[in-house]
Amino acid sequence: MQPTTTNDRLVTVDALRGFALLGIMLAHFIYWYTAGPLPDEVYGKYKDVGSQVADIFNNLFVTGKFFAFFSFLFGLSFYLQMRRLQHDPNTFLRRYSWRLILLLIIGLAHHALWMGDILSIYAPLGFVLLMLRKLNNKWVLITGLLLALNLPGKIIGLVQLLSHTQQGFGDFAAMATSYNALIDHGSLMDILKYNLNHLSTKFEFQVNSGRLFITLGFFLLGMFVGRKKMFENGIESKPLFRKIFRRSALVMGIALACGLGMFAADAILKLGWQQSPYAGYIFMIFYDVFNAALVVFFVTGLTLLMFTKGGRKFFFPMAPVGKMALSSYITQTIFGLILFYGVGFHLYTKTSPGLNYLIAITFFMCQMIFSKWWLQYFNYGPLEWLWRSGTLLKWQPMLKQKKETAPLAAPAEDAVIMQ
Numbered sequence: 115m116q117p118t119t120t121n122d123r124l125v126t127v128d129a130l131r132g133f134a135l136l137g138i139m140l141a142h143f144i145y146w147y148t149a150g151p152l153p154d155e156v157y158g159k160y161k162d163v164g165s166q167v168a169d170i171f172n173n174l175f176v177t178g179k180f181f182a183f184f185s186f187l188f189g190l191s192f193y194l195q196m197r198r199l200q201h202d203p204n205t206f207l208r209r210y211s212w213r214l215i216l217l218l219i220i221g222l223a224h225h226a227l228w229m230g231d232i233l234s235i236y237a238p239l240g241f242v243l244l245m246l247r248k249l250n251n252k253w254v255l256i257t258g259l260l261l262a263l264n265l266p267g268k269i270i271g272l273v274q275l276l277s278h279t280q281q282g283f284g285d286f287a288a289m290a291t292s293y294n295a296l297i298d299h300g301s302l303m304d305i306l307k308y309n310l311n312h313l314s315t316k317f318e319f320q321v322n323s324g325r326l327f328i329t330l331g332f333f334l335l336g337m338f339v340g341r342k343k344m345f346e347n348g349i350e351s352k353p354l355f356r357k358i359f360r361r362s363a364l365v366m367g368i369a370l371a372c373g374l375g376m377f378a379a380d381a382i383l384k385l386g387w388q389q390s391p392y393a394g395y396i397f398m399i400f401y402d403v404f405n406a407a408l409v410v411f412f413v414t415g416l417t418l419l420m421f422t423k424g425g426r427k428f429f430f431p432m433a434p435v436g437k438m439a440l441s442s443y444i445t446q447t448i449f450g451l452i453l454f455y456g457v458g459f460h461l462y463t464k465t466s467p468g469l470n471y472l473i474a475i476t477f478f479m480c481q482m483i484f485s486k487w488w489l490q491y492f493n494y495g496p497l498e499w500l501w502r503s504g505t506l507l508k509w510q511p512m513l514k515q516k517k518e519t520a521p522l523a524a525p526a527e528d529a530v531i532m533q
Contacts, residue, residue, distance in 0.1 A: 124194070124345050125430060126420050131187050131439050132432030133416060136478050137180030139446050142230060143474035144172050144467045147450030148297060149230025150312075151290040156463060164468025172467075175408070178325075178401075181232060182262070182409045185329045188236060189336025190345070192243055197340070207244065213505045214240040220440070220501070222313075228447045229309045229316060235329060243333050254338045261331025262409075264402040267324025275395055289315075298463075299456040324402065332409065345417070352421055359414035366407035373400040434485035435478070438495030442481055449477055490514075 145152065192210075199206035214237045221233030249257070260266075296308050320326040344351045376397055380387040387393035419425030435442050452458035453473070454465075465473070488495065492512055494502060503510045 125433050126417060127187060127190060127345055128433035128436035129420060129429045130413065130416060131184070131436030132434070132442075132482070133412075133429065133436075134180050134184040134187060135435055135439060135442050135446070135481075136432070136475075137176055137183060138443070139474045139478055140172065140471060141176045141180055142446070142450060143470045144168055144176075146297070146454040146462045146465070146470065147228070147447070148293070148454075149228055150293040151286055153290050153294055156294060159463060160466040160468070162466060162468060165466045166468075168468045168471045172471075178405050179408055179412070181325065182328055182332045182405065183412055184232070185236075185332035186336040186339075186409065186413060188240075189243065189333035189338075190340045191336075192240070192333070193337045193340030196247065209505060210244065211241070213501070214244075216501055216504050220497070224444060224447065225313060225316070226306045226309050227451065229312055231447075233443075234313075235317075235320060235326070239326070239330050239333060242330060243337070246334065247337070251338060251341055254334050254341070258331050258334030258338060261327045262335060262406045263331070264324035264328050264406075266327045267322075268399060268402070271395060271398070275391055297455050298460075302457050305451075305455070305457065328402075328406070331406075349421070352418070355414045355417050358410060359418060362407045362410040362414060366404055366411055369400045369404035369407060373397055373404065376400070431482050431486065434489050435481050437489060438485050438498060440501060441495035441497040442485065444497060445481065446477070 142149070145157070195210065196206055199209070217233055217240070218237035221231055221235075221237055225231040225234045246254070246257070292308075296304060300308065317326075320329075339345070344354065376387060376393065379385060380393075385393075387397075416425075416429065420429050454460075454462045456462070485495070491514055493499070493514055494510070494512065499510060499512050
């Protein structure tokens with residue numbers, strides 16, 4: 115199999131994937147690339163304006179959103195790969211299953227370095243997506259929406275609430291203390307042992323928080339959009355993107371207003387809702403709806419921006435990072451560990467959340483420059499090349515032919531979606 119040429123790729127999808135990686139990086143960098151609970155005094159250490167602004171922005175627009183954003187793109191890519199082999203479904207099933215097994219191996223290795231890894235979550239859910247691939251469009255959309263809104267998590271939470279049981283995350287305070295010590299002065303071997311020992315804790319969190327259901331939901335929504343060829347139809351899909359964008363903005367606004375209204379009523383009327391599990395349950399419904407609507411708002415809004423000349427100029431430079439998503443994602447972890455952890459420069463708690471945001475944005479810009487340079491000379495990112503070669507059980511051509519090494523030209527105005 116020959117490498118996929120740039121003319122066959124969905125540039126907007128790559129740009130969206132690059133933007134998602136920026137969001138994932140911001141979510142992790144703000145608190146020193148940690149992926150577990152920290153003592154309260156660590157979170158409250160910095161009170162400067164920059165850190166407060168970064169914290170509010172992160173909570174409102176970043177945390178809990180970009181894992182779902184990235185999941186949507188995973189589902190879309192899944193469908194595109196399935197369609198390329200639609201003439202031979204058995205080959206697709208075998209190849210994609212093996213591809214997921216390799217992804218799981220990569221994810222477990224990454225988890226050993228950093229507990230926040232999402233690849234070890236994507237791989238098993240990818241097999242669930244394989245089992246659901248033959249659902250008709252109606253059920254893919256309905257199931258995807260219900261999961262993206264965390265309906266299963268809300269049902270589980272309601273049962274626990276009415277039966278007076280609580281979600282079990284273990285001894286939160288003890289874990290925060292041990293995790294804080296690990297980052298501060300743990301050796302590389304300590305990190306590997308700790309993270310591997312807490313693999314089950316991560317999956318427990320994924321279920322109890324509803325993120326496992328939300329991830330699968332956005333997998334399905336991405337597959338649905340792929341089936342509808344919304345990104346491939348170019349300008350023909352623009353009215354539909356605009357319609358979904360407006361509706362997601364409306365839902366997002368209503369959910370946000372309801373959530374803020376609860377906070378305001380509690381503060382003004384002294385209702386004591388912050389201590390009430392029932393009020394907390396209702397607030398989390400608004401929170402999950404807001405998050406899901408915001409992800410759709412991001413996807414459709416950014417896509418609409420990329421129909422414009424200015425939008426393409428700003429977002430298309432992110433496409434090389436998105437094309438090298440696996441390499442870019444792992445590189446962010448390596449940089450975060452070296453920068454903040456005791457095994458590296460040990461800047462944990464020494465830099466403010468505001469400064470960490472600036473560091474993340476700067477590093478992402480470096481990734482944009484590097485990825486653009488790399489893809490002028492190579493067909494794949496380093497890890498993408500290994501993953502693809504392992505999937506096909508044959509070394510794939512890494513170096514581009516000389517005629518392919520020229521920088522990519524910007525796509526024509528009437529070819530916004532397809533390069």
